[in-house]
Amino acid sequence: MTLTFTATVLGSPRIGPQRELKRAVESYWAGRSDAATLESVAEGLRRRTWTQLRDAGIDSVPVNTFSYYDHVLDTAVMLGALPERVAGIADPLDRYFAAARGNDTIAPLEMTKWFDTNYHYIVPEIAPSTTFALDASKVLGELREALALGIPARPVIVGPVTFLLLSKPVDTNEPLLGRLGEILPLYADLLGRLAEAGAEWVQFDEPALVADRSEEEIAAARRAYDHLSGVDTRPAILLASYFGSLGEALPALAETGVEGIAVDLVAGSDNLAGVPALAHKHVVAGVVDGRNIWRTDLEKALGQLGTQLGSAGSLAVSTSCSLLHVPYTLDAESGLDKALRSWLAFGSEKVREVVALATALAGRRDEVEDEFALARAAQSTRANDGRLHDAALRARLNEISSSDGGRASADARREIQTDKLGLPVLPTTTIGSYPQTTAIRVARAALRKGEIDEAEYIRRMQQEVADVVALQEKLGLGVLVHGEPERNDMVQYFAEQLDGFFATANGWVQSYGSRCVRPPILFGDVQRPHPMTVEWYRYAQSLTDKPVKGMLTGPVTILAWSFVRDDQPLADSADQVALAIRDETIDLEAAGARVVQVDEPALRELLPLRKKDQEEYLKWSVGSFRLATSGVTDATQIHTHLCYSEFGEVIDAIAGLDADVTSIEAARSRMEVLDDLNAVGFDLGVGPGVYDIHSPRVPSVDEIAESLRAALKAVPAQRLWVNPDCGLKTRGNEEVEASLRNLVAATERVRAEL
Ligand SMILES: CN1c2c(nc(N)[nH]c2=O)NC[C@@H]1CNc1ccc(C(=O)N[C@@H](CCC(=O)N[C@@H](CCC(=O)N[C@@H](CCC(=O)O)C(=O)O)C(=O)O)C(=O)O)cc1
Ligand SMILES: N[C@@H](CCS)C(=O)O
Ligand SMILES: [Zn+2]
Numbered sequence: 032m033t034l035t036f037t038a039t040v041l042g043s044p045r046i047g048p049q050r051e052l053k054r055a056v057e058s059y060w061a062g063r064s065d066a067a068t069l070e071s072v073a074e075g076l077r078r079r080t081w082t083q084l085r086d087a088g089i090d091s092v093p094v095n096t097f098s099y100y101d102h103v104l105d106t107a108v109m110l111g112a113l114p115e116r117v118a119g120i121a122d123p124l125d126r127y128f129a130a131a132r133g134n135d136t137i138a139p140l141e142m143t144k145w146f147d148t149n150y151h152y153i154v155p156e157i158a159p160s161t162t163f164a165l166d167a168s169k170v171l172g173e174l175r176e177a178l179a180l181g182i183p184a185r186p187v188i189v190g191p192v193t194f195l196l197l198s199k200p201v202d203t204n205e206p207l208l209g210r211l212g213e214i215l216p217l218y219a220d221l222l223g224r225l226a227e228a229g230a231e232w233v234q235f236d237e238p239a240l241v242a243d244r245s246e247e248e249i250a251a252a253r254r255a256y257d258h259l260s261g262v263d264t265r266p267a268i269l270l271a272s273y274f275g276s277l278g279e280a281l282p283a284l285a286e287t288g289v290e291g292i293a294v295d296l297v298a299g300s301d302n303l304a305g306v307p308a309l310a311h312k313h314v315v316a317g318v319v320d321g322r323n324i325w326r327t328d329l330e331k332a333l334g335q336l337g338t339q340l341g342s343a344g345s346l347a348v349s350t351s352c353s354l355l356h357v358p359y360t361l362d363a364e365s366g367l368d369k370a371l372r373s374w375l376a377f378g379s380e381k382v383r384e385v386v387a388l389a390t391a392l393a394g395r396r397d398e399v400e401d402e403f404a405l406a407r408a409a410q411s412t413r414a415n416d417g418r419l420h421d422a423a424l425r426a427r428l429n430e431i432s433s434s435d436g437g438r439a440s441a442d443a444r445r446e447i448q449t450d451k452l453g454l455p456v457l458p459t460t461t462i463g464s465y466p467q468t469t470a471i472r473v474a475r476a477a478l479r480k481g482e483i484d485e486a487e488y489i490r491r492m493q494q495e496v497a498d499v500v501a502l503q504e505k506l507g508l509g510v511l512v513h514g515e516p517e518r519n520d521m522v523q524y525f526a527e528q529l530d531g532f533f534a535t536a537n538g539w540v541q542s543y544g545s546r547c548v549r550p551p552i553l554f555g556d557v558q559r560p561h562p563m564t565v566e567w568y569r570y571a572q573s574l575t576d577k578p579v580k581g582m583l584t585g586p587v588t589i590l591a592w593s594f595v596r597d598d599q600p601l602a603d604s605a606d607q608v609a610l611a612i613r614d615e616t617i618d619l620e621a622a623g624a625r626v627v628q629v630d631e632p633a634l635r636e637l638l639p640l641r642k643k644d645q646e647e648y649l650k651w652s653v654g655s656f657r658l659a660t661s662g663v664t665d666a667t668q669i670h671t672h673l674c675y676s677e678f679g680e681v682i683d684a685i686a687g688l689d690a691d692v693t694s695i696e697a698a699r700s701r702m703e704v705l706d707d708l709n710a711v712g713f714d715l716g717v718g719p720g721v722y723d724i725h726s727p728r729v730p731s732v733d734e735i736a737e738s739l740r741a742a743l744k745a746v747p748a749q750r751l752w753v754n755p756d757c758g759l760k761t762r763g764n765e766e767v768e769a770s771l772r773n774l775v776a777a778t779e780r781v782r783a784e785l
Contacts, residue, residue, distance in 0.1 A: 042353025260288030720756025
């Protein structure tokens with residue numbers, strides 16, 4: 032008989048409560064420490080995570096959720112599916128990091144968003160020549176390590192269907208699911224080895240099954256799990272879905288022989304309708320939100336577990352997805368407002384909630400009554416807090432939304448702006464940030480610790496701005512930026528200044544590899560108490576006659592990279608943020624800005640996974656951007672910037688933003704985005720990125736000129752702008768100067784050919 036469990040989480044944060052892994056990995060990359068030191072930090076972090084989960088009452092602990100860089104890349108390694116270009120690197124760790132980050136001679140694998148989150152995974156490349164071969168050393172190593180510590184360990188592995196659906200076919204147009212037959216024997220072999228090593232359960236993550244899938248794809252998923260559940264000696268299989276509803280895939284999976292199915296009941300409440308089909312399964316009920324930071328309404332969750340989920344075979348309480356997406360613990364937040372703290376649950380607090388629910392479900396509610404009382408109190412104080420409902424703000428928003436007539440036509444605006452700006456054809460610009468050097472970050476840390484005062488901090492940042500402006504003047508760029516040195520992050524910086532947001536001190540969440548972000552918490556109605564960027568703009572503009580762009584982050588991106596309110600539609604929160612940004616654009620214009628850029632790199636990220644929900648999203652997201660940008664006169668040129676995405680599905684929305692100029696990541700997708708824009712009749716200014724800023728490589732003049740000539744085949748010169756793919760904050764000073772010098776030289780060469 033299969034042993035069941037009662038309380039679990041689908042995965043854990045791994046970067047370390049104080050970002051220990053980030054520091055260890057970066058130190059290894061820089062050659063300041065060796066592999067043994069890195070491994071010992073990693074081992075310590077794993078041990079701490081597992082023992083904390085077990086000691087808190089989790090009776091099935093996920094392992095193999097640790098990663099030096101990314102769990103999808105780990106799966107590619109497990110299946111022997113790294114591309115040939117890294118195969119010659121003998122050391123496995125260096126080969127792994129070369130695949131993730133590239134080196135002087137090797138291009139890294141691409142990176143893209145993990146579903147609709149702000150986590151980025153490495154995209155495996157699968158070519159017809161790829162020969163799969165099992166390397167189970169990482170997962171078996173973690174399993175043995177955990178079992179030796181007495182941890183009830185459940186290895187977690189990206190499932191075969193999701194692995195293939197997320198990979199990129201190379202040198203072929205055949206869908207990769209056709210390769211399922213090649214990897215299933217490896218997964219089957221793995222199952223035997225895990226059983227032999229002592230695993231009672233294994234978790235296969237299949238989040239790709241919550242998106243729209245064809246009948247063939249669902250049939251392939253069914254075949255895969257029929258096959259794997261048919262393996263003789265194996266652990267019980269938990270098939271984990273998250274980030275939405277399994278929909279049509281649920282009944283198909285229910286018919287396979289897997290013992291358990293994890294369903295997301297936060298993002299996928301439709302999953303409840305499928306529970307009767309799971310009468311023979313161990314249902315792992317994701318009732319505690321793994322993506323957001325609000326304390327769970329335990330009464331409601333317990334009610335759901337006791338009634339709507341009653342037809343499940345057996346039940347375990349869980350988070351809706353891995354806790355990778357939330358910070359470790361509230362304990363690290365000393366500056367939190369008391370009321371707000373009582374409404375929140377970060378990683379370790381969510382674990383307590385899972386255990387409290389499992390305990391109550393087992394009929395021992397009296398043991399966890401305190402936890403229930405805190406949850407009830409939070410529901411009530413939150414609902415009654417005045418900061419959540421500002422009548423004056425809401426009235427103003429209504430008034431502006433209904434009276435905003437928008438801007439003049441694109442053509443009319445172009446004429447006025449061209450006269451005012453007097454730029455040459457193929458204007459050059461950069462996206463906003465210049466290198467966030469250690470000196471900048473150290474200055475900010477010194478300000479935080481009180482080692483320098485505000486005046487000294489401003490002086491240092493102004494020096495950075497002056498250096499960046501002087502550099503751009505020297506290089507001969509057309510529209511300048513101030514370089515964003517004062518911003519810790521393009522979202523957090525704004526959240527720190529807006530009422531209604533709380534910015535954490537230590538709420539780090541992995542964004543990709545060693546890079547982390549601290550998503551702010553949007554808890555109340557949004558107000559802008561004072562201008563946020565105007566003085567930085569004013570200072571930069573005082574140093575040059577060339578136009579300096581006002582630089583803002585748009586409402587969709589501010590929401591996408593924050594923890595958002597769950598007590599009102601996202602569209603309403605977006606409009607409140609949009610109003611604050613609108614006020615800022617108006618102040619920038621009044622301060623003299625002729626160009627204002629409002630970045631929306633996360634526009635694609637928030638696109639719902641199911642088609643049926645997409646239209647509504649696109650409508651409100653475009654609406655909120657337009658609300659943010661339509662307060663200025665027609666003479667002020669609005670730019671936007673988009674990156675980190677495949678834009679195909681949101682191309683109409685990009686046109687709908689109606690920005691005068693859109694800079695867009697294109698260097699890696701070889702300008703295909705321009706054809707997509709043409710297909711929807713886009714006729715505004717566009718700056719397809721002419722080189723990839725994700726690599727330290729300096730692009731040559733020839734290469735950039737070639738990119739520009741390619742762009743000119745799709746876009747008339749009058750509408751074409753020249754810029755890098757994205758901001759330069761992760762790059763070094765030297766490579767930035769060399770790359771931009773080449774960008775300007777290439778532009779001059781191509782201008783001469785017109
Ligand atoms: C553009 N991207 C962003 C995303 N999401 C965001 N919220 N913001 C983004 O910019 N999603 C998509 C992409 C993801 N890309 C990146 C790129 C780079 C980073 C990154 O560099 N993160 C930094 C942390 C940035 C930050 O908040 N810095 C603070 C604190 C700095 C710090 O740790 N200081 C040290 C002392 C100084 C030192 O030793 O360096 C300290 O306090 O101990 C700041 O500048 O003040 C990272 O370190 O990971 C993220 C996503
Ligand atoms: N203005 C920002 C956009 C990044 S997506 C920057 O330059 O970093
Ligand atoms: Zn960008």
